[in-house]
Amino acid sequence: MAKWTPKHEAPEPLEGPVVATITGGTILWFVLFLVQLPFYGWFDDHGHLWWVWTCLAGAGLGLIGIWYVRGRDAAIKRAAAAAAAPRDGSGDTPGATA
Numbered sequence: 001m002a003k004w005t006p007k008h009e010a011p012e013p014l015e016g017p018v019v020a021t022i023t024g025g026t027i028l029w030f031v032l033f034l035v036q037l038p039f040y041g042w043f044d045d046h047g048h049l050w051w052v053w054t055c056l057a058g059a060g061l062g063l064i065g066i067w068y069v070r071g072r073d074a075a076i077k078r079a080a081a082a083a084a085a086p087r088d089g090s091g092d093t094p095g096a097t098a
Helices: 018-045 049-084
Strands: none
Touching: 018 049
């Protein structure tokens, strides 16, 4: 069997409102958990109790995701700011004349 080789380069990853997306998803999971709580007995009787705990797990993992993407977003902004800062190794101040 021949080894597969790509015929073109992969596209650049899309950047969007990642923090807002993860936050919205986390809120949605937690709201679904709260909506299901009044029906806890019904879920237990029908063997679907895992639905309730899945929503809580989604909300908990979403909190970890929010922490992660906020740190990632801050690191990207720091890297962009560092790349935009002038790096003049001469030690002269800009605009100074000799």
